[in-house]
Amino acid sequence: MSEKNIFELSVQGRTGVRYPDIDVPLTEYPQHLKRENLALPELSELDVVRHFSHLAKLNYSIDSGFYPLGSCTMKYNPKMNEQAARQPGFASTHPLQPIETTQGNLVLMYLLQEALKEISGFHSVSLQPAAGAQGEFVGVRIIRRYLQSIGEGHRDKILIPDSAHGTNPASASMNGLKAVQVPSDERGNIDLVALQNMIDNNVAGLMVTNPNTLGLFEENICEVTKIIHAAGGLVYGDGANMNALMGIAKPADLGIDVMHFNLHKTFSTPHGGGGPGSGPVGVIEKLAPFLPSPIVAIIEPGNDEYAPLYGFIEPEQSIGRVKAFHGQFGVLVRAFAYIDLLGSDGLRLAAEHAVLNANYLLAKLKDYYHVPYPRLCKHEFVVEGAWEEAPDIHALDISKRLMDYNFHPPTNYFPLIVHEALMIEPTETESKDTLDEFIEAMISIANEAHTRPELLHAAPATAPLRRLDELKAAKELTVCCTPIFNQDD
Amino acid sequence: MKFPSELKYTETDEWVLVEGNIAIIGLTDFAQDQLSDLVYFESLVEVGDVIEVETQLGTVESVKSAGDVLAPVSGEVIEINTDLEDEPEIVNADPYVDGWMFKIKMANSSELDDLMSADEYMEQCEE
Numbered sequence: 360m361s362e363k364n365i366f367e368l369s370v371q372g373r374t375g376v377r378y379p380d381i382d383v384p385l386t387e388y389p390q391h392l393k394r395e396n397l398a399l400p401e402l403s404e405l406d407v408v409r410h411f412s413h414l415a416k417l418n419y420s421i422d423s424g425f426y427p428l429g430s431c432t433m434k435y436n437p438k439m440n441e442q443a444a445r446q447p448g449f450a451s452t453h454p455l456q457p458i459e460t461t462q463g464n465l466v467l468m469y470l471l472q473e474a475l476k477e478i479s480g481f482h483s484v485s486l487q488p489a490a491g492a493q494g495e496f497v498g499v500r501i502i503r504r505y506l507q508s509i510g511e512g513h514r515d516k517i518l519i520p521d522s523a524h525g526t527n528p529a530s531a532s533m534n535g536l537k538a539v540q541v542p543s544d545e546r547g548n549i550d551l552v553a554l555q556n557m558i559d560n561n562v563a564g565l566m567v568t569n570p571n572t573l574g575l576f577e578e579n580i581c582e583v584t585k586i587i588h589a590a591g592g593l594v595y596g597d598g599a600n601m602n603a604l605m606g607i608a609k610p611a612d613l614g615i616d617v618m619h620f621n622l623h624k625t626f627s628t629p630h631g632g633g634g635p636g637s638g639p640v641g642v643i644e645k646l647a648p649f650l651p652s653p654i655v656a657i658i659e660p661g662n663d664e665y666a667p668l669y670g671f672i673e674p675e676q677s678i679g680r681v682k683a684f685h686g687q688f689g690v691l692v693r694a695f696a697y698i699d700l701l702g703s704d705g706l707r708l709a710a711e712h713a714v715l716n717a718n719y720l721l722a723k724l725k726d727y728y729h730v731p732y733p734r735l736c737k738h739e740f741v742v743e744g745a746w747e748e749a750p751d752i753h754a755l756d757i758s759k760r761l762m763d764y765n766f767h768p769p770t771n772y773f774p775l776i777v778h779e780a781l782m783i784e785p786t787e788t789e790s791k792d793t794l795d796e797f798i799e800a801m802i803s804i805a806n807e808a809h810t811r812p813e814l815l816h817a818a819p820a821t822a823p824l825r826r827l828d829e830l831k832a833a834k835e836l837t838v839c840c841t842p843i844f845n846q847d848d
Numbered sequence: 849m850k851f852p853s854e855l856k857y858t859e860t861d862e863w864v865l866v867e868g869n870i871a872i873i874g875l876t877d878f879a880q881d882q883l884s885d886l887v888y889f890e891s892l893v894e895v896g897d898v899i900e901v902e903t904q905l906g907t908v909e910s911v912k913s914a915g916d917v918l919a920p921v922s923g924e925v926i927e928i929n930t931d932l933e934d935e936p937e938i939v940n941a942d943p944y945v946d947g948w949m950f951k952i953k954m955a956n957s958s959e960l961d962d963l964m965s966a967d968e969y970m971e972q973c974e975e
């Protein structure tokens with residue numbers, strides 16, 4: 360291994376800081392609380408700075424290159440949003456401050472709720488959920504509470520298409536519902552005949568992602584939501600792919616009853632770096648009383664003299680709090696800045712460009728990679744990373760080889776219904792030049808797969824540790840750095 | 849890829865070896881190849897459990913996905929291959945012998961008639 364971790368760089372006796380002599384009386388700790396051999400690395404300040412500067416250089420991010428990670432919407436995060444979120448008025452407030460001193464924050468949350476309502480067509484929005492999966496959990500919980508409130512609490516079955524994100528069945532299951540898989544038809548839509556056959560008195564609802572994870576618009580979405588409503592169920596929308604719809608179609612108009620937004624991807628702040636997510640939930644009118652609390656509202660109307668007072672309210676039959684305080688506030692600021700700067704026309708344009716970019720890539724790659732559902736895609740698409748003539752090449756090899764071309768790999772092996780899936784999402788923020796470079800790399804890799812497969816199997820040749828052992832990473836879950844400098848062990 | 853002719857197969861990629869009134873069950877070579885390197889095996893039933901056809905017997909996870917092991921026949925679970933809990937990779941190396949997963953004392957051997965032959969299963973895999 361050529362990359363040393365900070366413990367392996369440690370040299371006994373080396374220090375970064377020299378403390379002054381103690382000029383106060385010593386306080387003795389009891390002997391049994393003392394440890395003589397604390398496992399801390401010993402390095403100079405320069406050693407530490409160089410180590411972490413080096414690691415930072417190895418990092419790959421959207422700021423350093425193209426990141427077509429399907430389903431994750433790795434769009435550029437405008438620096439203006441960062442500036443907004445770091446303003447002391449936002450960054451230094453405490454959630455327990457009296458509301459009279461945090462009116463600016465509350466107005467922002469209120470306006471964001473209003474903007475999300477406008478974008479989605481929903482009656483009410485709660486900004487509480489901390490991420491997409493929690494938004495899903497909240498949405499299904501609301502469906503369940505609503506059904507209980509009208510005496511339909513026995514409904515325990517939730518229908519989920521086979522192309523859905525894996526979090527959908529998990530969210531249903533955590534709410535005590537049974538997830539039942541609905542197959543896709545040959546166009547990649549929900550199979551309407553199969554759906555009809557699954558309908559009975561126990562259906563609580565359906566969870567649908569539109570566009571679905573194949574990057575395809577559910578062509579029969581209105582028919583699907585009608586079938587579920589006629590059966591007495593509700594429709595949950597997974598807002599993960601809202602980037603293709605914002606400003607164009609409102610989920611509520613398509614028959615969706617409750618949906619989460621992924622603020623941390625659709626509205627900038629992409630989450631690939633592991634930063635916090637934010638998954639607000641929007642609902643139609645009859646579900647509004649069940650939203651998680653608190654919600655921001657005008658609690659005292661203004662007049663000629665005074666501005667209105669914004670504060671928190673609790674919906675009457677709220678499922679309760681799902682997060683401490685008021686959601687991921689920093690992400691809310693970024694999302695509001697994004698929406699406010701783009702405006703409704705700008706949001707629509709962003710969605711249109713995301714779809715255009717994906718279709719451009721699809722059109723250029725379809726002669727080189729098998730496309731299982733060859734029709735107009737939305738913001739992303741799925742190809743097969745395998746060829747009959749190159750039996751030893753897998754999607755993983757293509758992904759790893761892309762790193763040698765200095766691109767982040769696409770999502771692979773998802774959705775599960777596509778063999779050797781490569782899921783590509785360029786987003787609207789990339790120029791045609793970048794897309795062309797990516798196309799060139801993908802075509803070049805397709806050729807290598809047939810003529811020089813060893814290049815793909817050895818990839819990534821340029822990464823410092825080459826190909827990582829995924830099997831070992833999945834099996835050996837205990838990672839512990841042995842303090843090798845420790846002479847006592 | 850191997851499709852031993854003495855075995856019966858399900859649409860969901862389990863194989864069945866019949867020994868008297870005992871059904872030995874595992875995942876096929878095709879299934880382990882699709883899943884790639886297995887990292888996890890968990891039995892969801894216990895010895896003595898009485899199960900129906902399509903009861904979920906266990907779950908497997910690989911570096912790229914996860915899958916269920918469903919009961920091809922009804923009956924009583926009489927043995928579970930617990931070696932797979934520590935070494936699920938046995939299923940990749942030897943899906944039909946050392947990689948067996950469950951032994952079931954069959955309640956109704958006529959259920960075997962609903963399963964596929966090696967040729968029929970091979971056809972399904974090619975699709």
